[in-house]
Amino acid sequence: MKPSLVSNTPLRGTQPHCQTCSLNSLCLPLSLSDNDMDRLDDIIRRGRPIQKGQLLFQQGEEFQSVYAVRTGALKTYTLASNGEEQITGFHLASELIGLAGYDNGEYPLTAKALETTTVCEIPLTQLESLADDLPDLRRQLMRNMGTEIRHDQSMMLLLSKKNAEERVASFLLDIAQRYARRGFSASHFRLPMSRVDISNYLGLAVETISRVFTRFQKNGLIETQGKEVILQDMDTLNELAGLVDEEACEHK
Amino acid sequence: MKPSLVSNTPLRGTQPHCQTCSLNSLCLPLSLSDNDMDRLDDIIRRGRPIQKGQLLFQQGEEFQSVYAVRTGALKTYTLASNGEEQITGFHLASELIGLAGYDNGEYPLTAKALETTTVCEIPLTQLESLADDLPDLRRQLMRNMGTEIRHDQSMMLLLSKKNAEERVASFLLDIAQRYARRGFSASHFRLPMSRVDISNYLGLAVETISRVFTRFQKNGLIETQGKEVILQDMDTLNELAGLVDEEACEHK
DNA sequence: CGAACCATTGAGCGCTTTCAAGACTCGTGG
DNA sequence: CCACGAGTCTTGAAAGCGCTCAATGGTTCG
Numbered sequence: 001m002k003p004s005l006v007s008n009t010p011l012r013g014t015q016p017h018c019q020t021c022s023l024n025s026l027c028l029p030l031s032l033s034d035n036d037m038d039r040l041d042d043i044i045r046r047g048r049p050i051q052k053g054q055l056l057f058q059q060g061e062e063f064q065s066v067y068a069v070r071t072g073a074l075k076t077y078t079l080a081s082n083g084e085e086q087i088t089g090f091h092l093a094s095e096l097i098g099l100a101g102y103d104n105g106e107y108p109l110t111a112k113a114l115e116t117t118t119v120c121e122i123p124l125t126q127l128e129s130l131a132d133d134l135p136d137l138r139r140q141l142m143r144n145m146g147t148e149i150r151h152d153q154s155m156m157l158l159l160s161k162k163n164a165e166e167r168v169a170s171f172l173l174d175i176a177q178r179y180a181r182r183g184f185s186a187s188h189f190r191l192p193m194s195r196v197d198i199s200n201y202l203g204l205a206v207e208t209i210s211r212v213f214t215r216f217q218k219n220g221l222i223e224t225q226g227k228e229v230i231l232q233d234m235d236t237l238n239e240l241a242g243l244v245d246e247e248a249c250e251h252k
Numbered sequence: 253m254k255p256s257l258v259s260n261t262p263l264r265g266t267q268p269h270c271q272t273c274s275l276n277s278l279c280l281p282l283s284l285s286d287n288d289m290d291r292l293d294d295i296i297r298r299g300r301p302i303q304k305g306q307l308l309f310q311q312g313e314e315f316q317s318v319y320a321v322r323t324g325a326l327k328t329y330t331l332a333s334n335g336e337e338q339i340t341g342f343h344l345a346s347e348l349i350g351l352a353g354y355d356n357g358e359y360p361l362t363a364k365a366l367e368t369t370t371v372c373e374i375p376l377t378q379l380e381s382l383a384d385d386l387p388d389l390r391r392q393l394m395r396n397m398g399t400e401i402r403h404d405q406s407m408m409l410l411l412s413k414k415n416a417e418e419r420v421a422s423f424l425l426d427i428a429q430r431y432a433r434r435g436f437s438a439s440h441f442r443l444p445m446s447r448v449d450i451s452n453y454l455g456l457a458v459e460t461i462s463r464v465f466t467r468f469q470k471n472g473l474i475e476t477q478g479k480e481v482i483l484q485d486m487d488t489l490n491e492l493a494g495l496v497d498e499e500a501c502e503h504k
Numbered sequence: 505c506g507a508a509c510c511a512t513t514g515a516g517c518g519c520t521t522t523c524a525a526g527a528c529t530c531g532t533g534g
Numbered sequence: 535c536c537a538c539g540a541g542t543c544t545t546g547a548a549a550g551c552g553c554t555c556a557a558t559g560g561t562t563c564g
Binding site: 415457463 | 551552553554560561
């Protein structure tokens, strides 16, 4: 690796900025003035990349920062008292994590990198004082928390009412939609997480994930090659994911 | 009904106030000055009681107000595309509901009274402008949302990892704890919701709830009489709820 | 007092899990 | 370069937990 410019971001020659970040319309899509945007930009810390398997923060640690994923992907999970982990979400580029720490001042979950990942760290104290000045920023943070709540509640519905095929279909479509919003293909993508992670997230056994994947392939719904996935029959997947009742699905 | 004092709250002779409300330390436990408290008190609307089965707000409606339960209890639930409902939470006195509407400006769920219930309505626009002035209030709202997220994530763990007995034990202890925080007995209380609601919330069939309740009674863990419940063996219930692994529970 | 709803109990079944074994991937070191 | 091994993924067979179906008793409320 050849020496490059002196920089706070070891692996990049130029310091990235919110103003030029291609994700800024997704990350904190505010209608901030240039001046306000500068102030937000100033408090953001951009550290070195996190390697696969490393932790961004850990359940029980003091809630000090909110993070935005710049590149890569993470999973967040809670630990049961017996040590078992329950994955509560996967986080792709532009998504904010850590806001749940507002509850009682400590992170209620652990965040682990699924691959090499870079994040923007937003220290809480500075975010707070900035939010004191900028009502739009404040509202945006609450909107983000609202989104998180809605996600978790739709997961509750999934875990309590959907069968294995419906869960997997919902999962694939959710990921597809999130990639699409970032300008990537909605039908052809690479899953950053393992089958084990998927099974944990969806409340199923790994073997069940495998079986549903192969069943979907036999029925022409998807095509898979390891972590690569192609969605071929969106309509049927949507029907499955939507938890459609049997009658409506009956072929006669 | 005899005529009483002219008042904004038709069914009460005297207008309640945050300052004198016994729940104020739970509802929005801020360290607000008397003056600030007055301002909050001024924007709160206290309407007539909601009867059992009536809706406080409905999924898809415009997000206009946050509500604090004064007396009674409600359930909130989301509707799947096939019309099935998934209960996402029960809400007892002093608890705030509706904050999830911050996501996209409409309530992501419906709130229905489980019994005759009175609420304090806090109109959003006025709450917002007040929050602009009072950082403490703002932080408290975010803390409430953080609590909601943590609750939903622990439900995800319950729904995805716990068996029927563990779910019911967790549920009973959660309710007990919430009553205890309000000064009521933690071991002897009345469940405001039906078995069907419990089963829906816990992702089980009604029959399973019944069976677990009777099994718990036979084992001396609880005593039930309709909706009345007495928790008799907190230790064992806690063990169950904690998702303790089998070895630790094995009697030899 | 009847109707609607709620709660309980039993029997059998089905979806998913568990257990087990083999195929594949990938990083590492000989 | 290839072999090795650990981890991941897939597939099969069997078992179990909770669901469905069904019937009865209990409760509430007009």
